[in-house]
Every structure is written in structure tokens, then in C-alpha cells.
Amino acid sequence: MDFKTLISDIPDFPKPGIIFRDISPILADPEAAEELINAFLDKWEGKIDAIVAIDARGFVLGGALFRDLSVPLVLVRKKGKLPGACTECAYDLEYGSSVLEMQKGSLKPGARVLIVDDLLATGGTAEAACKLVLMQGAVVAGCAFVIELAGLGGREKLAGYEVQSLVTYE
């Protein structure tokens, strides 16, 4: 299936000049969604011990994947959203910076972790998620995205990690 035909291109969102690539139509199509999730399962089955999902659309993918893989699901969110003691990592945005958090003790030392999100753009968020995984003594097995915006250098920022994306835009 060519997922690109299902992805909506919405111009000038969230700001002028940006084309937002929206996976909502895939989620709304049970057959397409099944094929999408299976593409991730085929790649990672037996190779990971935990999934780390990035807020918020990554939660959909994490929720869809972790049961089939029988592994723990761990959430990564912007600072202040997770309760309890957290490991945190700052990362740069286009303007300014932000902080991602993961609850302490979420990952077992040595656990092979798959990081999931809907979209790989500049890679800043995914890179911070990788750092949070490493700070807990776990291992980044790879990063999986539905969409990769190849021109923004995200894959280079994740050099050294296996990166899977199902749809690429130049």
C-alpha cells in the first residue's frame, strides 16, 4: 500500500509556509492502519524489550504496537506532564528550546528500546528521547516513524541508530 496517497497535505499549518503531513486518514482506515502497524511489527518483532512513545501522536503508535510485541510501553512527554521523579533532557527547537521527560526507573538497564513517533523532522525530539533512554542505562535499538521529512536532517541527527520510516518526503 502506498501510504502517501492517504496522508493529507495541509498547507500553512501550524504556521505559514509549512505543509503539515497528517496521518489521520490512515488511522481512519482500518485496513491501511493494520498494514501500517504490521510494517513496524515485521521490522522489530523479537528485537526489542520496550517501546518508548513520544507525546502525542507517538502514543497512538506505541499503544498499537506494545501489545503485539508483549513489551512495556513507556511515555515521553514535555516537562511537567509526567508525575513523579523524572529524567529530563533539553533539546533545541527552531526558536528556543524545550525539555522532554521520562519517569525514572521506567527502563531496565540493558533493555533494547524502540522509540516511536509519527514524524521525523529535524530529529531534535527523537534525539532527546534517545538520550533519555541512555540515561536510564538502556539501549536504543532503533527509531520508527510513519513519515520522514528527509530535507531536515533528522536521520543525520540519529546517526548510529537504526531508523525506519514508511513514507519519505524530500
Place this chain on the structure above:
Amino acid sequence: MDFKTLISDIPDFPKPGIIFRDISPILADPEAAEELINAFLDKWEGKIDAIVAIDARGFVLGGALFRDLSVPLVLVRKKGKLPGACTECAYDLEYGSSVLEMQKGSLKPGARVLIVDDLLATGGTAEAACKLVLMQGAVVAGCAFVIELAGLGGREKLAGYEVQSLVTYE
């Protein structure tokens, strides 16, 4: 399984005097997570045509459920997070108000919809999600939550709809 034994109680989060009930330990336990999701599947299988998941932890549950039920998954988010034309609904918070959005045309008229979120507290968010479903001409089949804080009146706010919660705190 008594899910309550797995839920973390975190005092004074997000603010003093509030005990945050955190389902993260359930998501981190594959056996418990499987039983949790099955409790929802057993209840709703064959009775719904779509799932509406509320940002952000509801996305985990929606992602886990929609494939097994072979139904579309539709996301509800705070205003400004979803691209394209949206239906919106304002709702009251403890202080002030907020606006939830759903993309226009997300639900077929007459579709029986299950709304999912991790927690039912005052019910303001879930009630707004119900209204968004109705504004698209669809039908609220029910609302499902992991946790219900019974003292806050959420169930009363959703009177007329079937409400499932797996764990109740007085």
C-alpha cells in the same frame, strides 16, 4: 487482576492537594496491559463503529483498541493541535475554560462511537468530546476510562451515556 494495586498514587501533582493516579505501571506490565485492554474489548466488541481518543493518554488506549475492533480511530485535541478544518467545543475547567477540536468529516453520520481516555474526573473533557461526536451526526455508544474519580461528578455529567471504568476511587 486488581489494577488498583498497579496504579501509582503520586501526591501533590500536578498541584498541591491533588493525588495523581498514574496508569504508567500498567502500561509497563505486558500481562496487566493485555488484561486491561481485553476488559475494554470484551465490553465493546461488535457494538461500535469508531473510537474517539482524547489527547494524550487516551491516544494510548485508542491505539491499543482500534485495530482489534477494526474501526477508525479519531483524535480529539486541544484547539490548535489538529490541522485542517475542525469542529470545536468549549468546556469549563476548574479555572477558566478550554476548547477541544475534532477534524471535520472524521465520523460518518450514525456511526456508533466509543470515547476513550485514561481518567474520568469532572467529566468536562469527555462531555465536550461527546458533543463533538454529536456535532458530526454520529452517536455516542459510550465512554470508557481506566480510572474514575467518583467524587467529582463525571458520571453524572455523562448521564444518558453508558460509562465503563475499570478502577474507581471515592
